[in-house]
Amino acid sequence: xxxxxxxxxxxxxxxxxxxxxxxxxxxxxxxxxxxxxxxxxxxxxxxxxxxxxxxxxxxxxxxxxxxxxxxxxxxxxxxxxxxxxxxxxxxxxxxxxxxxxxxxxxxxxxxxxxxxxxxxxxxxxxxxxxxxxxxxxxxxxxxxxxxxxxxxxxxxxxxxxxxxxxxxxxxxxxxxxxxxxxxxxxxxxxxxxxxxxxxxxxxxxxxxxxxxxxxxxxxxxxxxxxxxxxxxxxxxxxxxxxxxxxxxxxxxxxxxxxxxxxxxxxxxxxxxxxxxxxxxxxxxxxxxxxxxxxxxxxxxxxxxxxxxxxxxxxxxxxxxxxxxxxxxxxxxxxxxxxxxxxxxxxxxxxxxxxxxxxxxxxxxxxxxxxxxxxxxxxxxxxxxxxxxxxxxxxxxxxxxxxxxxxxxxxxxxxxxxxxxxxxxxxxxxxxxxxx
Numbered sequence: 001x002x003x004x005x006x007x008x009x010x011x012x013x014x015x016x017x018x019x020x021x022x023x024x025x026x027x028x029x030x031x032x033x034x035x036x037x038x039x040x041x042x043x044x045x046x047x048x049x050x051x052x053x054x055x056x057x058x059x060x061x062x063x064x065x066x067x068x069x070x071x072x073x074x075x076x077x078x079x080x081x082x083x084x085x086x087x088x089x090x091x092x093x094x095x096x097x098x099x100x101x102x103x104x105x106x107x108x109x110x111x112x113x114x115x116x117x118x119x120x121x122x123x124x125x126x127x128x129x130x131x132x133x134x135x136x137x138x139x140x141x142x143x144x145x146x147x148x149x150x151x152x153x154x155x156x157x158x159x160x161x162x163x164x165x166x167x168x169x170x171x172x173x174x175x176x177x178x179x180x181x182x183x184x185x186x187x188x189x190x191x192x193x194x195x196x197x198x199x200x201x202x203x204x205x206x207x208x209x210x211x212x213x214x215x216x217x218x219x220x221x222x223x224x225x226x227x228x229x230x231x232x233x234x235x236x237x238x239x240x241x242x243x244x245x246x247x248x249x250x251x252x253x254x255x256x257x258x259x260x261x262x263x264x265x266x267x268x269x270x271x272x273x274x275x276x277x278x279x280x281x282x283x284x285x286x287x288x289x290x291x292x293x294x295x296x297x298x299x300x301x302x303x304x305x306x307x308x309x310x311x312x313x314x315x316x317x318x319x320x321x322x323x324x325x326x327x328x329x330x331x332x333x334x335x336x337x338x339x340x341x342x343x344x345x346x347x348x349x350x351x352x353x354x355x356x357x358x359x360x361x362x363x364x365x366x367x368x369x370x371x372x373x374x375x376x377x378x379x380x381x382x383x384x385x386x387x388x389x390x391x392x393x394x395x396x397x398x399x400x401x402x403x404x405x406x407x408x409x410x411x412x413x414x415x416x417x418x419x420x421x422x423x424x425x426x427x428x429x430x431x432x433x434x435x
Contacts, residue, residue, distance in 0.1 A: 025433060030224045030240040032433055038246040044257040047182030047220070047243035048150055049074050052083055058180065059090045062145040065136065067096040067129075067168055069161075070103050071152035071262040072182075080150055080182075081121045092122040094140050096168060098151060099130040099160045100265055129164050136168060141175035149181045153219045154264050155188040156278050157195070158394065162222060163208035166232050169223075173236035180241045183220035183433070185257055187264075188275055190216045190250035190434065193425045195365045196417040198396030207396045212417070212424050213365060214278055218433065220244060225431045244433050253359065267297040267340075276354055279368030282400070285391025286372065287384040289349055293332030293342030300328060301371065302351020304344060305382045311352060314374050318410060322362030328353045363414075369400060370410035377407065 025032040035050055051058070052074055072080040084090050095102050102119065117126035127136060136147075147168060151161060172179050195213030203209075209231050211222070220242040226232065227240045248257065254271045255261075261271060268274050277298040283290040291297040302308075308327040315325050328351045332342040352371065356362045376383045385391050385401065392398045403413050 027224060027228050029237040030227045030242065032220075032224075032242045032244055035244055035246060041247065043075065044185065044248050044252070044259060045075070045246040046184050046259065047245065048072065048080055048083075048184075050243050050246065051182060056084060056087045056090060059084070059087075059146065059148070061089060063091040063093045063143060064146045064148050065094040065096055065127075065140060065144045066092060066148045066150070067098070067165065068102065068148070068150045069098050069100060071184075071264055072150040073260055073262060075259060077260040080148075081119065085121050092119075092124045093144050094136075095119050095122075095124050095126045096136055096140075096147070097126050097128045097130065098164055101128075102126055129167065130160065134167055135171045138175070141171050141177055144177060147172055147177055147179045149179060149219075149223075150184070151219070152184050152187065152262060152264050153222070154268065154274060154277070155186045155214065155216075156281070157198075157209075157211045157213045157215060157396070158206050158277075158281050159264075160205045160208075162211075162226075163205045165223070166208060166226055169227065169238050169240075170232045170234075170236050172238045173232070176239075178239040178241065179223075180243065181220050181223050182243050183218050183245050185245060185248050185252065185254060185259070186216060186218050186250075187254035187271060188214070188278060189253060190218065190248075192216050193421050193428075194363070194417075195421070196396045196399065197420040197424055202392045202396055202398070204393040207393055210424075212420055213396070215424075215428075216250070217428065217431075218245065218248075221428075221431055221433055224433075225428070228431065242433065248434055250434055267292065269297065272356055272359070273298055275356060275359060275362065275364055277364075279364030279366075280354075282368055282391065282394050283372065285386055285389075285394045287343065287386060288372075288375065289332050289343040289351070292340060293334055293345060294330055296353065299355075300330065300351045300353045301375075302328070302330065302344075302349035303382070304347050304349055305379060306350045306352075306375070307378060308350045308352055311374060311378055314378070315352070315371065318370050318374075320363070320367050320370060322356060322358035322360070323367055324355045324357055325352050326355070327351070366411070366414045369413050372400070373404055373410045373413070376404045 068080055119126055193212055193216045197210050197212050198207035227237055268277050280290050280298040283301055288301050288303055291300040312325055312327055331348050332345055334341050334345050399416050
């Protein structure tokens with residue numbers, strides 16, 4: 001069913017509190033913009049879809065900076081920068097780039113000028129907030145009236161995008177610039193929480209806030225928690241407005257939404273792969289290859305020295321739900337599209353491949369940690385943690401290394417983080433936009 005844009009715009013400016021139940025969301029520093037109840041439609045609408053139907057009226061006559069990447073597309077797959085260009089009367093003054101750039105790894109829509117880039121659509125300078133700057137420079141913040149944020153999060157704490165967004169909040173607070181976030185679904189469901197909450201001594205750009213590894217939040221909900229709790233430097237808050245989703249339920253997987261898929265980073269190739277990434281990304285803290293340099297990143301783990309036959313037997317004994325394992329041989333090969341050189345590049349590896357057979361039963365973190373602990377037990381000399389105990393920063397605690405050193409069974413570890421899951425799930429309730 002299609003809805004006339006004029007009719008929807010009329011509803012948006014007329015209805016006070018529908019859609020995401022915004023009447024119950026009263027926060028001190030943040031606001032969920034009221035949107036109509038669109039439950040009579042069969043589709044999920046993102047914050048960008050809603051703003052588009054409003055003809056981008058909240059942006060008209062403003063100079064804005066946009067923090068977005070290639071995932072910022074509407075239901076038809078059209079990018080936010082193209083949509084705004086078609087609208088007119090909006091000055092896109094700067095683009096703020098996340099880790100993998102505005103256009104992802106295929107950055108052929110931008111042209112280099114000195115050390116920076118210029119967007120060919122709006123002729124706006126691209127400010128790299130990952131490799132060049134940590135914060136948007138003052139000469140950016142002094143020229144804009146609003147910062148607009150739109151990107152698809154992974155549903156996992158590992159993403160550096162949330163840390164970058166937090167730095168933008170800090171700069172926006174210093175310069176009294178409002179922030180508007182266009183919300184998007186949690187792609188791996190919003191009703192499941194799992195993994196440890198990081199301890200302060202292990203926080204990093206990949207464990208920047210006190211979220212468990214699988215947090216079950218949308219981008220907008222994370223932003224509200226960060227802003228309301230003062231989880232930024234010196235507890236700085238911003239004037240934050242969230243344009244919420246319509247028709248999204250927390251038990252939805254991404255492919256239930258009908259929205260177009262865009263790889264959130266170069267190593268996540270489809271929604272199923274995103275689910276294995278949630279657990280298997282911790283192998284970056286070891287000397288194992290985790291599928292980089294293959295067609296199945298995060299779905300295989302291996303090394304030239306891995307004894308897969310005995311490992312497979314031990315994995316089967318674990319009775320891990322929703323997943324099957326098989327032995328594979330492969331040779332990682334670096335790609336010109338990916339900056340990351342794969343572990344054991346060009347070497348023949350023995351490995352274990354994961355296949356999810358029931359995503360509702362599959363537990364990514366218990367599966368990945370069980371696999372890691374079994375490998376460490378079978379190969380105590382060959383298996384190594386990478387330098388500076390990077391695994392602790394990924395995992396958020398040193399519990400994984402401690403359990404490995406103590407040679408405790410793999411199922412001991414989820415019991416350790418169970419308290420974190422319970423307490424965080426209780427804590428997050430008052431910040432949830434959607435039920």
